[in-house]
Amino acid sequence: MVRVRFAPSPTGFLHVGGARTALFNYLFAKNQNGVFVLRIEDTDLERSTLESEQSLLRTMKWLGLHWDEGPDIGGPKGPYRQSERLDIYRRMAYALVEKGKAYEAYVLPEELEAMRGKMLENKESPRYSHETIAQYDTPERRQEFAQKGWSPVVYFKMPQKEYVLNDRIKGRVVFKGGTTGDFVIFRSTGIPVYNFAVVVDDALMEITHVIRGDDHLTNTLRQLALYEAYQMPLPEFAHVSMILGPDGSRLSKRHGATAVENFREMGYLPESLINYLALLGWSHPQENEICALNEMIRAFSLERVSSNPAIFDSGKLLWMNGMYIRQLTPEALLEKAVPFIIETGYIAPENVDVNKKWLLEAMKAIQNGIHQLDEVGELLSPFFTDPIPTAEALRSLEDDRLSAAFKLLYERFDSIPSWEINEIISVIKAVVKDTKVNPKPFYHTLRLALTARDTGPELVHVVHLLGRNKVLNRLGRLEV
């Protein structure tokens, strides 16, 4: 049985990079009929917060990445929050001490810092050997620690040998021996260190495939040594490359929106975000671009995950969101757009239902003009405000024929028997035909007169949605 996990630390919003890692884990699990585990890595007491954890879970659910075992729903291998597993880590750490594969250290942080500084000064790579740390393990020190109530940290004795990782994405990775010194696995505070906790958890939770960002690739060396020390079976590893910003450096806030939450607020659909993220590193065997989650699950394999870093292309995401918006029925679009409409204040929440018919038509009209849901406010604005075009913009009305056409248009609209789309179309076409006006400037000016904008939904829809009163009013004040 395949078991994978996504293990974020609750120190902020879910990042698009994290979302992609979660997605790959999810796709792999579902493709293999396996189990997707969510584990919260909250061993950094300083930065972890419950709010972050909750927002993480909320965002994952919004994306549709549902987990089978996790902190909120439990499962057979829990608990799924590292802060609730502290006794396990202590037991596991001291099991290693007993076997002589780890040891308590009585060094002071300042002493370590000094050693580190000296090594860097000598242009050596900073690493500590068993001997350098053990020299502080004196009876005096032990006594001092006991008196002051300090606990020693536990160091892992790193074997100075070569390790080989057969990564499912990177291939064969050889870590030369002697490049990494002993490292802390258990803090004096009773809290384990990441590299140790992941190994313990992945092993105990029976994770079969570790799919994660390749910023963890070099950490894997330490983890391999730990698995070996415990003589535990190794999971498969698959290291996915990083997502970079447009300048080629690791994607961060200074590149703009990076939190999934930001994209939700801007009116991105979870489907398009998921689809885009999947394509950032993975490719469908038939090179499909627009691809539903079910199809991604069916077609997913680690073999098709690229090993080179990817630059986040917000332009392509925008295009893709537009594609998904256009696939929506007007009803579905309205449902998703309602929060954004309410935010504009044009329609009160309690009036949405009453205006449903009008809103649906409006959705139909704006549907292929938007790429983000938060554009609905701007698109709808001419219907709820009374924008007045500048005289400059309407200068083309100085043309006699155009001005005659508008006069005629006003009269015909005024006397139109019913305000139906078909009627409106024929009136407009008839006016163009009868006055022999040049269509392009005519339509453009009409749009300006009604909305004070150069762009927007189809004109017939604008006219119809506006209603006769507003249309006559806005046409009537033109100086023609």
Next chain:
RNA sequence: GCUCCCGUCGUCCAGCGGUCUAGGACAUCGCCCUUUCAAGGCGGAAACCGGGGUUCAAACCCCCGCGGGAGCGCCA
């Protein structure tokens, strides 16, 4: 500095020794459709980091350079 990863159009990917005069998508440019803009349709321009090997044959394999990224914490 040391260790590890990566290197095909501006960007994401396809390519896994001959089928490559290198394919798709976004962006870009042009044309068509149309009721302006958009959406849609059609077409164009655009890339194998450099140098050595291996081979009858290399974008694909090996080595060296160069460039980019990551890790080297009692952070995760």
